[in-house]
Amino acid sequence: MTDSTITTQVVVLGGGPGGYPAAFKAADLGLDVTLVDMEKNPGGVCLYRGCIPSKALLHVAKVLNEAKEASELGINFGEPTIDLNQLRNFKDKVVTQLTGGVGLLSRQRKVRFVQGRGEFVDNRTLAVTQGDGSTLQITFEYAIVATGSRPTVIPAFDLGSERIMDSTSALTLPDIPETMLVVGGGYIGLELGTVYAALGSKVTVVEMLPRLLSTGDEDLVQVLARQLETRFEKIMVNTQVLGMEEVAEGIRVRFRSPQGDPFEQVFDRILISVGRKPNSAGLGLETLGVAVDNKGFIPVDAQRRTNVSNIFAVGDVAGEPMLAHKATREGHVAAEAIAGHPTAFDPQAIPAVVFTDPEVAWCGLTEMGAEAQKRPVRVARFPWGASGRATTLGRSDGMTKLVIDSVNERVLGVGIVGTNAGELISEGVLAVEMGATVADLELTIHPHPTLSETVMESAESVYGQSTHVYKRK
Amino acid sequence: MTTDYKLPELGENIVKATIVGVLVGVGDEVTMGQGVLEVETDKAVIEVPSELAGTVSAVHVREGQEIEIGQLLLTIEESGTTAQPVAAPAKPAAEPVAKADDAPTPPPASESKPAAAPEPVQPAPPPASESTPVSEGELVAAAPSVRRFARELGVDVNDVKGTGPYGRVTMDDVKTHVRVGASSAAPRSTAQPAAESAGEMTKWGPVEREKMSNVRRATARTMGQAWSTIPMVTQFDRADITDLEQMRKQYGPRAEAAGGKLTPTAIILKVIGAALKRFPKFNASIDLEREEIIYKHYVHVGVAVDTDRGLLVPVIRDVDKKNVITLSAELNAIAQKARDRKLSLDEMQGAGFSISNLGGIGGTNFTPLVSGSEVAILGVARGSTEPVWMDGQFQPRLMMPLSLTYDHRLIDGADGARFLRWVCEALEKPFVLMLEG
Ligand SMILES: Cc1cc2nc3c(=O)[nH]c(=O)nc-3n(C[C@H](O)[C@H](O)[C@H](O)COP(=O)(O)OP(=O)(O)OC[C@H]3O[C@@H](n4cnc5c(N)ncnc54)[C@H](O)[C@@H]3O)c2cc1C
Numbered sequence: 001m002t003d004s005t006i007t008t009q010v011v012v013l014g015g016g017p018g019g020y021p022a023a024f025k026a027a028d029l030g031l032d033v034t035l036v037d038m039e040k041n042p043g044g045v046c047l048y049r050g051c052i053p054s055k056a057l058l059h060v061a062k063v064l065n066e067a068k069e070a071s072e073l074g075i076n077f078g079e080p081t082i083d084l085n086q087l088r089n090f091k092d093k094v095v096t097q098l099t100g101g102v103g104l105l106s107r108q109r110k111v112r113f114v115q116g117r118g119e120f121v122d123n124r125t126l127a128v129t130q131g132d133g134s135t136l137q138i139t140f141e142y143a144i145v146a147t148g149s150r151p152t153v154i155p156a157f158d159l160g161s162e163r164i165m166d167s168t169s170a171l172t173l174p175d176i177p178e179t180m181l182v183v184g185g186g187y188i189g190l191e192l193g194t195v196y197a198a199l200g201s202k203v204t205v206v207e208m209l210p211r212l213l214s215t216g217d218e219d220l221v222q223v224l225a226r227q228l229e230t231r232f233e234k235i236m237v238n239t240q241v242l243g244m245e246e247v248a249e250g251i252r253v254r255f256r257s258p259q260g261d262p263f264e265q266v267f268d269r270i271l272i273s274v275g276r277k278p279n280s281a282g283l284g285l286e287t288l289g290v291a292v293d294n295k296g297f298i299p300v301d302a303q304r305r306t307n308v309s310n311i312f313a314v315g316d317v318a319g320e321p322m323l324a325h326k327a328t329r330e331g332h333v334a335a336e337a338i339a340g341h342p343t344a345f346d347p348q349a350i351p352a353v354v355f356t357d358p359e360v361a362w363c364g365l366t367e368m369g370a371e372a373q374k375r376p377v378r379v380a381r382f383p384w385g386a387s388g389r390a391t392t393l394g395r396s397d398g399m400t401k402l403v404i405d406s407v408n409e410r411v412l413g414v415g416i417v418g419t420n421a422g423e424l425i426s427e428g429v430l431a432v433e434m435g436a437t438v439a440d441l442e443l444t445i446h447p448h449p450t451l452s453e454t455v456m457e458s459a460e461s462v463y464g465q466s467t468h469v470y471k472r473k
Numbered sequence: 474m475t476t477d478y479k480l481p482e483l484g485e486n487i488v489k490a491t492i493v494g495v496l497v498g499v500g501d502e503v504t505m506g507q508g509v510l511e512v513e514t515d516k517a518v519i520e521v522p523s524e525l526a527g528t529v530s531a532v533h534v535r536e537g538q539e540i541e542i543g544q545l546l547l548t549i550e551e552s553g554t555t556a557q558p559v560a561a562p563a564k565p566a567a568e569p570v571a572k573a574d575d576a577p578t579p580p581p582a583s584e585s586k587p588a589a590a591p592e593p594v595q596p597a598p599p600p601a602s603e604s605t606p607v608s609e610g611e612l613v614a615a616a617p618s619v620r621r622f623a624r625e626l627g628v629d630v631n632d633v634k635g636t637g638p639y640g641r642v643t644m645d646d647v648k649t650h651v652r653v654g655a656s657s658a659a660p661r662s663t664a665q666p667a668a669e670s671a672g673e674m675t676k677w678g679p680v681e682r683e684k685m686s687n688v689r690r691a692t693a694r695t696m697g698q699a700w701s702t703i704p705m706v707t708q709f710d711r712a713d714i715t716d717l718e719q720m721r722k723q724y725g726p727r728a729e730a731a732g733g734k735l736t737p738t739a740i741i742l743k744v745i746g747a748a749l750k751r752f753p754k755f756n757a758s759i760d761l762e763r764e765e766i767i768y769k770h771y772v773h774v775g776v777a778v779d780t781d782r783g784l785l786v787p788v789i790r791d792v793d794k795k796n797v798i799t800l801s802a803e804l805n806a807i808a809q810k811a812r813d814r815k816l817s818l819d820e821m822q823g824a825g826f827s828i829s830n831l832g833g834i835g836g837t838n839f840t841p842l843v844s845g846s847e848v849a850i851l852g853v854a855r856g857s858t859e860p861v862w863m864d865g866q867f868q869p870r871l872m873m874p875l876s877l878t879y880d881h882r883l884i885d886g887a888d889g890a891r892f893l894r895w896v897c898e899a900l901e902k903p904f905v906l907m908l909e910g
Pocket of ligand 1 (some may be wrong): 013014015016017018019036037038039043044045046047050051052056086116117118119146147148151167188279282287314315316317322323324325326327355
């Protein structure tokens with residue numbers, strides 16, 4: 001248990017998609033970098049218990065669903081058998097492979113990786129408690145805080161029962177419960193609900209607000225909601241969870257219906273997915289004088305610098321939207337700022353993707369956002385029923401829409417619901433970032449037959465008719 | 474008896490100025506002609522001399538404030554003047570009241586930093602790159618690459634006028650903005666890069682920061698403008714001044730009797746006066762907006778003077794109408810004035826051409842910069858005795874290196890060469906002046 005000291009130019013606390021790209025960029029820019037994380041390898045929530053394992057499982061769900069839907073094409077696979085162990089292994093292998101890869105990249109870049117829990121002593125020193133209980137003192141010039149976030153816990157539902165899960169435990173796939181309640185209709189709840197439903201659980205979703213995915217435009221979410229209604233047992237909006245208790249058969253949940261009537265139901269398992277909280281406590285930020293707002297986020301400037309000039313913060317801990325790709329860009333900006341480059345975090349669009357089936361994706365200004373700002377916009381919609389490609393896939397349940405400045409025709413936002421929406425949205429992000437106009441999208445030739453044509457055709461419809469939709473004049 | 478002292482005329486076309494320094498305080502004794510304020514106009518930083526003598530009983534202005542001609546500056550308890558019967562009482566009432574927001578404004582924001590969070594235990598390393606606020610709302614339409622390019626040049630992309638479809642900002646727009654911005658007032662951009670690298674410098678050793686003097690600021694601005702807006706060419710030549718030097722020594726005492734000193738600058742000034750009459754383009758200005766060339770029917774020449782405050786360029790007027798002795802006396806007087814900080818703004822304006830003589834210090838040659846509305850400047854370096862092939866053999870001759878920088882938009886290379894050659898010949902054979910000057 002000998003204490004030791006190392007000196008580094010930049011220390012990055014937290015090895016998630018904010019932290020490790022920051023460390024890599026700083027190293028690429030010639031700085032001496034130390035990366036600290038509690039896990040064996042960098043990767044963070046995203047690689048260990050977030051984006052990656054959830055997408056691995058969603059791929060499995062997709063395979064299952066498509067096999068089932070194949071019966072409509074005259075192909076019957078019969079009832080699938082599921083080997084949970086092998087399924088877990090697949091998912092774990094994906095995680096091990098990717099986190100191991102990031103660890104290797106870190107060594108190749110000569111980024112010093114320290115496994116342990118870090119806490120700031122002052123604005124030049126980080127103390128890391130390592131696995132064997134020893135403390136490593138890291139003396140630094142600059143620090144980047146990238147400690148991410150964790151699931152929000154509601155004390156009243158925290159019964160200490162194994163049956164009550166958060167996203168982390170749900171991803172471990174303890175079993176395939178007969179019935180499952182998802183508390184919270186945000187993207188994490190819907191994604192994991194989709195996984196369990198595909199595996200055979202009867203999934204019920206409860207949401208306090210009037211609709212699912214309340215930050216996305218209603219017309220897009222509606223297309224998803226219609227699909228989910230066929231896959232899930234039940235979707236209850238405007239419904240509140242009053243309490244839970246563990247009983248012999250499972251967890252008995254008390255609800256209040258939209259009309260205000262209480263009712264009860266028992267579930268085998270519960271997934272609590274009611275949001276995430278930034279990890280800003282217990283890091284010694286108070287002793288540094290780093291400000292933290294009332295939600296626990298660390299306020300930063302455009303270079304992602306906190307109020308203490310040599311301390312930066314990126315990723316979930318630095319504010320919404322809590323998404324991996326936003327964290328990564330922020331990490332790059334912070335590293336560039338430390339290296340003295342003129343840089344700023346100034347995105348015009350940060351894409352959001354919900355990897356359900358169908359997927360929902362949007363970027364830039366939403367129609368809802370425009371209404372809230374009372375900003376005059378034109379909205380062009382293209383229903384996938386008119387897309388040849390969607391029809392060949394048997395997936396006409398989709399829509400592509402553009403939110404356009406009604407004066408100068410600049411594309412301000414793009415929203416897509418449909419299979420592969422997550423891949424399609426990037427064109428929209430590029431359009432918004434480039435300040436593209438509707439004409440730019442209309443006149444760019446898109447390959448046929450692809451789903452991407454829906455972007456071009458929605459642009460055509462702004463000027464009157466799109467080829468595959470006839471609007472009566 | 475107390476008298477109000479108001480901002481006097483500062484010069485042609487100047488109605489406003491910004492105070493960069495208040496040089497006196499309540500209770501200070503001031504003498505006639507003593508500088509009481511330093512003000513910056515769009516042309517230069519100048520000292521405002523007191524036209525009264527006495528004790529300052531009130532100061533009505535402060536640093537950073539914009540003032541107008543006629544605005545109340547000081548109240549002075551006059552001494553040693555014979556009391557004028559009906560002076561004071563009538564005035565104050567009629568005085569325009571200072572604008573309400575002039576008086577109690579706090580000092581400029583940059584000086585007072587809001588109280589920060591608890592001081593960090595140890596001094597932080599210098600901020601790595603400049604902090605900018607999180608941009609709110611939507612930016613002007615510009616690709617991410619263009620936004621980064623603008624940032625690298627220290628330009629706020631929202632300030633750039635876009636020429637792309639529906640106002641989209643292109644790389645070229647950013648470049649144009651920088652070029653034009655440098656010539657219009659206060660480009661907030663140009664100061665940035667240096668400020669950033671200063672943070673880096675501490676890596677290599679201790680550094681120290683000093684506020685720029687007013688003259689330095691004005692120089693930095695005009696030179697920056699000149700460099701970035703005028704396409705300049707410099708040509709070199711040498712004048713054989715062996716004979717001229719002899720004459721200068723011979724006639725030196727005559728000039729001294731007239732209160733001057735027969736310096737090479739005085740002689741060059743005379744030659745330039747004649748050259749500008751012969752080559753009027755070098756005494757012209759360009760009006761790009763109207764696509765016209767402005768020829769001046771007067772010959773005023775600026776002469777760069779090195780002072781302890783930095784470079785000042787007083788102007789000698791009607792150079793073509795004065796003889797060398799008069800010019801040398803005037804040069805002497807005005808250079809002294811510059812060093813004593815007594816130059817008025819008027820005395821630094823109106824030149825159509827400038828001379829910078831560094832020969833007294835040394836150097837084999839240099840490339841001076843054309844600035845303001847001028848289109849050419851002559852640089853003079855130190856003369857030295859060199860072997861020159863003459864009459865079939867090498868002879869020791871005193872050669873003076875000259876350089877001519879000119880605005881290539883107006884003056885072609887051949888014009889420049891002809892002008893400079895003519896100046897050299899006039900210095901070599903002063904008789905040319907009588908013939909052609
Ligand atoms: C189920 C789920 C699915 C998701 N799906 C997506 C998706 O599809 N797309 C997407 O963009 N985002 C997704 N997210 C969100 C995404 O995971 C986060 O936005 C992202 O991981 C944030 O990155 P970060 O670098 O800020 O922090 P994190 O990834 O949270 O990493 C923080 C790291 O810091 C470490 N750490 C914290 N405190 C300390 C300390 N004191 N000492 C040492 N180490 C410390 C943690 O162990 C962790 O490894 C998902 C999240 C979940 C939970």
